[in-house]
Amino acid sequence: MENKIVIGTRGSQLALWQANWVKAELERLHEGVSCELLIIKTKGDKILDVPLAKVGGKGLFVKEIEEALLDGRIDLAVHSMKDMPAHLPEGLKIGAIPEREDPRDALISKNGLTFDALPKGARVGTSSLRRSAQLLAKRPDLQIETLRGNIDTRLKKVLEGNMDAIILAAAGLKRLGLGEHITECLDTELMLPAVGQGALCIESRENDDRIDAALSPLNHLPTRTTVLAERAFLNTLEGSCQIPVGAFAETDGETITIRGLVAEIDGTRILMEKDTADSAKGEALGITVAERLKEAGAAEILSRLLENQA
Numbered sequence: 001m002e003n004k005i006v007i008g009t010r011g012s013q014l015a016l017w018q019a020n021w022v023k024a025e026l027e028r029l030h031e032g033v034s035c036e037l038l039i040i041k042t043k044g045d046k047i048l049d050v051p052l053a054k055v056g057g058k059g060l061f062v063k064e065i066e067e068a069l070l071d072g073r074i075d076l077a078v079h080s081m082k083d084m085p086a087h088l089p090e091g092l093k094i095g096a097i098p099e100r101e102d103p104r105d106a107l108i109s110k111n112g113l114t115f116d117a118l119p120k121g122a123r124v125g126t127s128s129l130r131r132s133a134q135l136l137a138k139r140p141d142l143q144i145e146t147l148r149g150n151i152d153t154r155l156k157k158v159l160e161g162n163m164d165a166i167i168l169a170a171a172g173l174k175r176l177g178l179g180e181h182i183t184e185c186l187d188t189e190l191m192l193p194a195v196g197q198g199a200l201c202i203e204s205r206e207n208d209d210r211i212d213a214a215l216s217p218l219n220h221l222p223t224r225t226t227v228l229a230e231r232a233f234l235n236t237l238e239g240s241c242q243i244p245v246g247a248f249a250e251t252d253g254e255t256i257t258i259r260g261l262v263a264e265i266d267g268t269r270i271l272m273e274k275d276t277a278d279s280a281k282g283e284a285l286g287i288t289v290a291e292r293l294k295e296a297g298a299a300e301i302l303s304r305l306l307e308n309q310a
């Protein structure tokens with residue numbers, strides 16, 4: 001059964017959509033290949049009532065899937081790039097990065113009100129420290145409410161009237177055909193996305209020539225360039241989902257520009273750095289921008305946050 005590929009995935013609607021997309025691409029691109037999905041439950045799928053920032057631990061949505069990859073139960077894994085920790089375990093690698101979906105965050109509001117039109121004290125649902133810090137920096141009057149669960153559950157909370165608005169990644173909504181619910185895609189100047197947001201990560205084993213060959217045409221170079229720059233930024237800050245960090249890179253093929261951000265949780269301080277380099281030097285650029293942020297005060301913010309979490 002040389003041509004069978006087993007794909008590991010979480011069981012959420014979005015994860016299944018993404019894994020099925022990779023399956024269809026591989027079967028379309030390679031005659032004779034047939035893919036099978038293996039659904040794997042992760043810690044992040046089991047703990048649904050606690051904000052992610054409080055559950056702690058890096059790679060909450062990936063660890064069990066990586067174990068299946070390492071012990072050969074699956075041949076590759078499909079993740080949201082955003083959920084990937086800065087470091088991969090020994091023996092695994094990013095096998096391919098396909099073209100990025102919309103990287104922006106989306107506002108979904110109950111009465112179709114845009115961000116600027118939200119009333120004073122409006123209740124906005126998000127459990128992301130990055131999102132709440134940036135929201136509060138612009139609108140300290142907003143009331144941030146905890147919001148977890150899969151996309152459907154979150155949408156219900158606003159559509160059924162428990163909150164005035166919620167923030168979700170535009171990519172997840174668009175992939176699931178729920179783009180019609182988006183009131184407004186927030187400009188990246190207003191809301192810097194999470195590192196890797198909107199991109200997929202296809203993870204595979206080192207030295208697996210068969211899988212390397214199968215994945216190779218799925219790579220999208222501009223996405224790879226920008227996402228790896230963002231991840232180099234994250235790596236340098238040793239970021240996890242427990243700290244308010246964002247980064248977004250863009251390339252025209254010749255140059256790459258990255259913006260990176262570290263914020264105080266309550267939004268009272270937003271540190272932002274931006275720089276441009278030759279597109280072949282994206283990772284070095286990500287590191288430089290992160291180091292500059294650290295010097296500008298991010299190191300102090302991050303060490304204080306880590307202390308409070310200990």
Ligand SMILES: NCc1[nH]cc(CCC(=O)O)c1CC(=O)O
Pocket residue numbers: 080081082083167168169170171172196197198199200
């Ligand atoms: N943290 C969970 C998660 N991981 C990836 C996405 C969305 C899609 C993506 O960024 O590819 C989401 C949901 C969300 O933030 O709305």
